[in-house]
Amino acid sequence: MAEASKEIPKPLPQITPITQPFWEAAASRKLVMQRCSDCRSWVWCPRPACVECGSEGLQWAPVSGRGTVFAFTVIREVVGRALRGFEKDIPYITAWIDLEEGPRICSNVVQCPVEKVVIGMAVEVVFEEAGQGIFLPKFKPIR
Amino acid sequence: MEPNSRLSGKYAIAGLGMVIGLPEKELEKRKADLPGHPMLNHAIASPLVDLSAKDIEAEAARRAIEDAGLSNKDIDGAVHVHGGPRSGRGVVEHMDAFPRMLGLPVNFYYHCGRGGGWGTIGIITALSFLELGLAKYVAIAGSREDWTRSHRKEVRDQGIRGQINPATVAGMWGPTYGRTAAAHEHSMFAARHKHEYGTTETQFGAGAIQVRAWACKNPLARMYGRPATIEDYLQSPIYIDPYHLMDMAVTTDGAVAMVLTSMERARDCPKPPVAVLGIGYGDAQGGQWWEGAAHYTKLPVLKAKEAAFGQAGISIKDIDVAQLYDCFTAELIFQMEDYGWCAKGEGGAYVEAGHIGPGGDTPVNTSGGLLSAYHMADLTGISESVFQLRGEAGERQVPDARLTFVTGHGGEVFAPGMCSIHTTLVLGRP
Numbered sequence A: 001m002a003e004a005s006k007e008i009p010k011p012l013p014q015i016t017p018i019t020q021p022f023w024e025a026a027a028s029r030k031l032v033m034q035r036c037s038d039c040r041s042w043v044w045c046p047r048p049a050c051v052e053c054g055s056e057g058l059q060w061a062p063v064s065g066r067g068t069v070f071a072f073t074v075i076r077e078v079v080g081r082a083l084r085g086f087e088k089d090i091p092y093i094t095a096w097i098d099l100e101e102g103p104r105i106c107s108n109v110v111q112c113p114v115e116k117v118v119i120g121m122a123v124e125v126v127f128e129e130a131g132q133g134i135f136l137p138k139f140k141p142i143r
Numbered sequence B: 001m002e003p004n005s006r007l008s009g010k011y012a013i014a015g016l017g018m019v020i021g022l023p024e025k026e027l028e029k030r031k032a033d034l035p036g037h038p039m040l041n042h043a044i045a046s047p048l049v050d051l052s053a054k055d056i057e058a059e060a061a062r063r064a065i066e067d068a069g070l071s072n073k074d075i076d077g078a079v080h081v082h083g084g085p086r087s088g089r090g091v092v093e094h095m096d097a098f099p100r101m102l103g104l105p106v107n108f109y110y111h112c113g114r115g116g117g118w119g120t121i122g123i124i125t126a127l128s129f130l131e132l133g134l135a136k137y138v139a140i141a142g143s144r145e146d147w148t149r150s151h152r153k154e155v156r157d158q159g160i161r162g163q164i165n166p167a168t169v170a171g172m173w174g175p176t177y178g179r180t181a182a183a184h185e186h187s188m189f190a191a192r193h194k195h196e197y198g199t200t201e202t203q204f205g206a207g208a209i210q211v212r213a214w215a216c217k218n219p220l221a222r223m224y225g226r227p228a229t230i231e232d233y234l235q236s237p238i239y240i241d242p243y244h245l246m247d248m249a250v251t252t253d254g255a256v257a258m259v260l261t262s263m264e265r266a267r268d269c270p271k272p273p274v275a276v277l278g279i280g281y282g283d284a285q286g287g288q289w290w291e292g293a294a295h296y297t298k299l300p301v302l303k304a305k306e307a308a309f310g311q312a313g314i315s316i317k318d319i320d321v322a323q324l325y326d327c328f329t330a331e332l333i334f335q336m337e338d339y340g341w342c343a344k345g346e347g348g349a350y351v352e353a354g355h356i357g358p359g360g361d362t363p364v365n366t367s368g369g370l371l372s373a374y375h376m377a378d379l380t381g382i383s384e385s386v387f388q389l390r391g392e393a394g395e396r397q398v399p400d401a402r403l404t405f406v407t408g409h410g411g412e413v414f415a416p417g418m419c420s421i422h423t424t425l426v427l428g429r430p
């Protein structure tokens, strides 16, 4: 039996009507966010109405994909079946990233040794294939 | 300051009951070493065998009623408290817990709770029954079996104390990026506090070891008999940066119950009454990413504190002993700042200076807290306040403790990974 066939899957996002445009754009390696067509606020996480003015006039717009690390931690042990797929990645970085446009998004810092990651570090988006045609936005250091 | 609330001091905790799990062998040893120690009357063997959370909750309630010098037939109101509908176990499973098991003739019974503020929220509900004349004596009880659950396969699979909410399920954050646990989010608050204020590993450790020192004075505490030095802390492995294991709360099987009544009736009960002097609530929903970094390293204390301290007519200088929600060590440091014992950013140095441990001038979490004693959410702090204000705290008694407050924390988690609520409960000797 090939080892590869036994690889433990990682949790995938649940794609809903509201989040579908985000994941469709990610699959074509584009990072998009909702923006209010009335007050111009960026809106994150995806939702039906603007958090600032209540307008339902939200439109998906591209963002730069550049940002900085707001906070991070190094996960050195996983507990529970939900994260068993991450065991092979230990130690890995989970982080909040401040995008240039303002939204603070959850992601992983990748393509960087864990001891090199610092708060404030400049990063840019990369897309990692997660299976079932889903691509997750992750962030790597900007050289 | 003058109290600004008509509730202030009008109602009291008249009875307390507790059942707290300890490993069976450890419990036997402690009973042999400390025969007849009153704190060990509250102990039970963990993991629970042939006992459910409902059973120990009913037992805690029975003890609280007995402690108040009452019988079951006197209890005409009841409140079951819990962490909310997403706290792991279904609420429904628990709805008919202790009042039915004890046959309490209640005029009103309800369940409520949110995050780690269940005890305080339960007290608000009990006071409403009393104030409206729906009941004369209200029993409140809550339980958890996190320790036992952590030994069961289906729970191990989910990850104990996992946090699941619609946003994490949706995959915008949470499991998709390899994080599910409270520690995954809370460790980042600590990392950010380090970054903003230069807080050090030693300062987080100083909080852990001072609370541990209190636990070593409480034979009911999980970590009793296991003193730790800062060297022990620094030499222990980092579990999730910047946290060591000692920065994180214990998991507990246990139940805590109390009886609330009017001060007038409480004075006729055998134990000294503990007055409810103020209750406040703060909500962190304002602290979203678009408001900048400021909210990430502080808790929504301000409104909660102003309400509770205002009702009681007190300031932070009047507090003799405090029971703060120490789910992680950074929350201790945040609360030292947010309650005004020191300026924002100075919490690390304040804790490092030894203020909060035994012998310090700001005794905090004298039971050993959630970090080193038992994690019954704010019921840990409420039970310890009752012991301190009655003068029943034994080796850890703060001399002449007259005024204390208890905090609660938690609730639904929202991006960026923050807990939504904070509660403040001021208790005192009448």
Ligand SMILES: [Zn+2]
Pocket: A036, A037, A038, A039, A040, A041, A050, A051, A052, A053, A054, A055
């Ligand atoms: Zn808008």
